[in-house]
Amino acid sequence: MTILDVTNPVEPFLRTDRMPHIWCPGCGIGTTVNCFARALIESKIDLQSLALVSGIGCTGRVAGYVKLDSFHTTHGRAIPFATGLKLANPKLNVIVYSGDGDLSAIGGNHLIHAARRNIDLKVICVNNLIYAMTGGQTAPTTPGHAITSTSPYGTCEPAFNLPHLVEAAGAVYVARWTTFHVKQLARSIGEAFQKKGFSFIEVISPCPTLYQRRNKLGDGLDTMKYYKEKSKVKHGAPTSEVGLTMTGEIIVGKFVDRDRPDYQSLLHAQMVESLGESYVEPSETVCSCS
Amino acid sequence: MVERCKACGFCVEFCPTKVLALSSAFNSKGYHPPHVVAPEKCSGCDLCGMYCPDFAIYGQRLPVAKEAAPARTAAATNLEVARES
Amino acid sequence: MKADPRGVLTGTHFLDGDHACCEGALAAGARFAAGYPITPSTEVVERFASRVPKVGGTFIQMEDELAASITLQGAVWGGAKAFTVTSGPGFSLMMEHIGYAAMTETPCVFVDVQRGGPSTGLPTLPAQADMMQARWGSHGDYEIIALCPNSPQECFDLTIQAFNFSEEFRVPVMFMMDEVVGHMTEKVIIPPADQIEVVPRRHTRKAVEDYLPYGTNGDGVPEMAHAGEGYKFHVTGLTHDEHGYPNMTPATQDKLVRRLQNKIHDAIDRITLLEEECFDSEDVVVVSYGITSRVAQRAIEMARERGLKVGKLRLITCWPFPEKRIRELAATTKAFVVPELNLGQMVREVERAANGKARTFAVPHAGGSVHRPEDILKVIVEASR
Ligand SMILES: Cc1ncc(C[n+]2csc(CCOP(=O)(O)OP(=O)(O)O)c2C)c(N)n1
Ligand code: SF4
Ligand code: SF4
Ligand code: SF4
Numbered sequence: 163m164t165i166l167d168v169t170n171p172v173e174p175f176l177r178t179d180r181m182p183h184i185w186c187p188g189c190g191i192g193t194t195v196n197c198f199a200r201a202l203i204e205s206k207i208d209l210q211s212l213a214l215v216s217g218i219g220c221t222g223r224v225a226g227y228v229k230l231d232s233f234h235t236t237h238g239r240a241i242p243f244a245t246g247l248k249l250a251n252p253k254l255n256v257i258v259y260s261g262d263g264d265l266s267a268i269g270g271n272h273l274i275h276a277a278r279r280n281i282d283l284k285v286i287c288v289n290n291l292i293y294a295m296t297g298g299q300t301a302p303t304t305p306g307h308a309i310t311s312t313s314p315y316g317t318c319e320p321a322f323n324l325p326h327l328v329e330a331a332g333a334v335y336v337a338r339w340t341t342f343h344v345k346q347l348a349r350s351i352g353e354a355f356q357k358k359g360f361s362f363i364e365v366i367s368p369c370p371t372l373y374q375r376r377n378k379l380g381d382g383l384d385t386m387k388y389y390k391e392k393s394k395v396k397h398g399a400p401t402s403e404v405g406l407t408m409t410g411e412i413i414v415g416k417f418v419d420r421d422r423p424d425y426q427s428l429l430h431a432q433m434v435e436s437l438g439e440s441y442v443e444p445s446e447t448v449c450s451c452s
Numbered sequence: 453m454v455e456r457c458k459a460c461g462f463c464v465e466f467c468p469t470k471v472l473a474l475s476s477a478f479n480s481k482g483y484h485p486p487h488v489v490a491p492e493k494c495s496g497c498d499l500c501g502m503y504c505p506d507f508a509i510y511g512q513r514l515p516v517a518k519e520a521a522p523a524r525t526a527a528a529t530n531l532e533v534a535r536e537s
Numbered sequence: 538m539k540a541d542p543r544g545v546l547t548g549t550h551f552l553d554g555d556h557a558c559c560e561g562a563l564a565a566g567a568r569f570a571a572g573y574p575i576t577p578s579t580e581v582v583e584r585f586a587s588r589v590p591k592v593g594g595t596f597i598q599m600e601d602e603l604a605a606s607i608t609l610q611g612a613v614w615g616g617a618k619a620f621t622v623t624s625g626p627g628f629s630l631m632m633e634h635i636g637y638a639a640m641t642e643t644p645c646v647f648v649d650v651q652r653g654g655p656s657t658g659l660p661t662l663p664a665q666a667d668m669m670q671a672r673w674g675s676h677g678d679y680e681i682i683a684l685c686p687n688s689p690q691e692c693f694d695l696t697i698q699a700f701n702f703s704e705e706f707r708v709p710v711m712f713m714m715d716e717v718v719g720h721m722t723e724k725v726i727i728p729p730a731d732q733i734e735v736v737p738r739r740h741t742r743k744a745v746e747d748y749l750p751y752g753t754n755g756d757g758v759p760e761m762a763h764a765g766e767g768y769k770f771h772v773t774g775l776t777h778d779e780h781g782y783p784n785m786t787p788a789t790q791d792k793l794v795r796r797l798q799n800k801i802h803d804a805i806d807r808i809t810l811l812e813e814e815c816f817d818s819e820d821v822v823v824v825s826y827g828i829t830s831r832v833a834q835r836a837i838e839m840a841r842e843r844g845l846k847v848g849k850l851r852l853i854t855c856w857p858f859p860e861k862r863i864r865e866l867a868a869t870t871k872a873f874v875v876p877e878l879n880l881g882q883m884v885r886e887v888e889r890a891a892n893g894k895a896r897t898f899a900v901p902h903a904g905g906s907v908h909r910p911e912d913i914l915k916v917i918v919e920a921s922r
Pocket of ligand 4: 499
């Protein structure tokens with residue numbers, strides 16, 4: 163029967179020998195990976211040119227499940243690792259795939275500096291509003307009043323509005339979607355591949371096990387329904403106005419799409435200007451094995 | 453593939469034409485995977501595939517054997533594939 | 538293989554240790570450095586930043602040492618030979634990534650130009666108080682190699698050696714300079730490129746289907762692939778199996794961590810570099826390393842002038858600790874004297890290796906200057922009684 167010949171189109175992008183994955187039922191991380199794989203299919207990008215770098219966390223485990231050159235680094239340091247990878251081999255398309263805590267708390271300094279330098283990285287930030295891997299503690303993204311294991315009476319700290327942060331720091335492409343917006347997310351990832359420079363895609367994603375449950379917000383499916391109901395697509399929305407609350411509206415869309423020379427172009431231009439003929443392109447000699 | 457399903461219900465909820473429903477059967481992990489209840493309504497749009505966090509289901513437009521058959525046919529879900537194999 | 542001539546500044550120079558270290562890195566084939574400024578180490582990367590664009594490579598000043606110490610590892614997996622340079626406070630921030638390099642078997646070099654600590658301590662003055670940190674600073678069981686130069690010439694020569702060891706064993710190598718060695722200026726001879734032996738990356742030649750990222754060929758050191766070559770490999774700091782996949786079981790942990798240790802231990806004779814001046818049955822052997830060995834040399838001469846039988850053992854390789862040689866000497870020597878610019882670090886290792894066969898005397902110094910030869914002499918005299 164023909165039905166037996168077909169396989170899931172994302173299969174070639176996954177380490178199927180490592181399935182099933184560790185993520186909980188109703189966790190949104192797998193959905194984001196699904197969209198990522200579909201963006202790869204659609205963009206027809208050469209898979210050999212891709213490298214994916216993760217930090218530590220539930221989202222950090224993405225690196226272990228994609229069939230790409232993949233690096234599961236240390237907590238918060240995916241971006242600087244990716245920076246070294248990209249600078250040593252500029253031909254690589256380097257994706258950073260990590261959690262909100264990893265990228266904006268312990269790794270927050272690297273996030274803003276990579277955006278400032280405009281390093282050509284595609285950052286996919288799965289924002290489940292919490293530190294999930296360690297059991298549901300407060301993150302810099304946790305909305306006000308939310309209960310977490312380290313804010314048992316509710317979070318009082320103001321949260322980071324990530325699109326606003328990375329736009330201010332210099333990112334050339336900034337979008338936000340939820341795991342409900344699968345087609346839009348896949349399209350955004352595809353668009354980021356077309357950009358040269360620091361691109362940042364935030365994906366709001368359920369963590370039913372630790373965030374939703376503790377805040378009596380239901381399970382993964384309830385959260386997806388909330389995303390469907392309360393999301394408003396506003397392309398080009400001023401990022402200062404897209405902050406999140408626990409149960410309010412979620413502004414999604416492509417917020418920033420601009421051009422600015424990326425780090426390697428700037429470096430090249432500076433060296434050519436200052437050194438002229440005596441400048442030797444790094445890519446000509448960098449490989450250490452011949 | 454049916455074994456990968458964790459019964460989150462995303463595919464069932466967001467199938468635009470309500471092709472799927474969670475079944476009463478269990479997989480070996482104790483979850484109720486979805487099954488196809490209205491195959492004729494499936495457009496092969498693959499939204500179920502995009503939503504599935506566990507890579508357990510997907511939709512596809514199948515090439516059809518007979519010229520006469522309509523080009524749009526039932527979705528092939530991995531769930532079904534798994535059940536038959 | 539021979540050094541790439543583009544990176545080799547052949548000739549006779551007058552350089553300080555920091556600049557000589559940079560030239561050693563370039564000669565060894567390092568084409569990437571990530572750093573964060575800190576006295577007294579910054580001159581190494583300042584020179585690199587100026588030299589490497591003309592050689593074909595990249596320097597990036599990162600936002601902190603946490604970043605620098607992992608950016609360089611990204612560059613290694615991108616195909617480069619890479620290093621970072623720091624001093625005390627920065628070295629402390631790099632510890633997690635030394636463990637990451639050990640666990641993922643990322644060949645790279647960490648240069649620590651030691652200054653007085655703890656904390657901000659003595660930014661512009663010497664110490665040798667990071668020796669234990671270099672060995673044990675990251676959490677968990679692991680092995681590293683640490684080399685200690687005592688002159689600008691050695692800053693050049695041994696930096697090449699550090700890169701060579703890192704590539705041969707796929708291990709992070711600590712290059713333990715100190716402020717005095719870093720800032721003293723002496724003659725440095727850089728030979729022609731064809732006289733400099735460099736160890737290339739252990740790059741796999743296997744087909745994609747046959748390649749096991751953490752499988753070994755018996756010597757305990759796996760072959761490496763670089764990103765972008767089609768191997769689609771996975772690297773993780775989690776306990777992993779031969780595929781590089783996380784596998785968090787006691788059995789996998791045991792196998793992996795023992796291999797990481799054994800690949801160094803099994804080669805300890807080859808890794809051990811010593812400078813020795815011991816005749817038969819000395820009364821005292823002075824064990825020293827780095828800048829202190831030069832002060833100790835004076836003390837040894839003074840003691841010999843007084844008719845004392847004093848030998849000298851200089852540790853060029855400090856880690857893995859050359860305990861075999863200490864054990865041998867302990868059988869024929871009355872005592873070891875160990876001057877160092879700390880309040881007692883490597884002396885513990887000497888004492889442990891001597892295992893009561895010979896007595897061990899520390900000559901501690903809190904750092905900020907070098908010892909006075911007389912202070913070492915005093916202990917030699919006491920030890921030879
Ligand atoms: C240096 C360090 N500090 C703390 C941890 C513990 N830790 C692991 S994951 C994590 C938080 C992850 O949160 P996030 O990045 O939001 O990812 P999620 O698990 O929510 O996907 C923490 C604190 C660690 N691994 N390393
Ligand atoms: S704890 Fe939360 S983020 Fe982690 S796998 Fe479970 S649902 Fe997903
Ligand atoms: S097939 Fe996938 S989306 Fe559907 S219920 Fe199972 S896990 Fe959820
Ligand atoms: S492919 Fe078929 S079953 Fe899947 S979402 Fe589309 S219509 Fe529904």
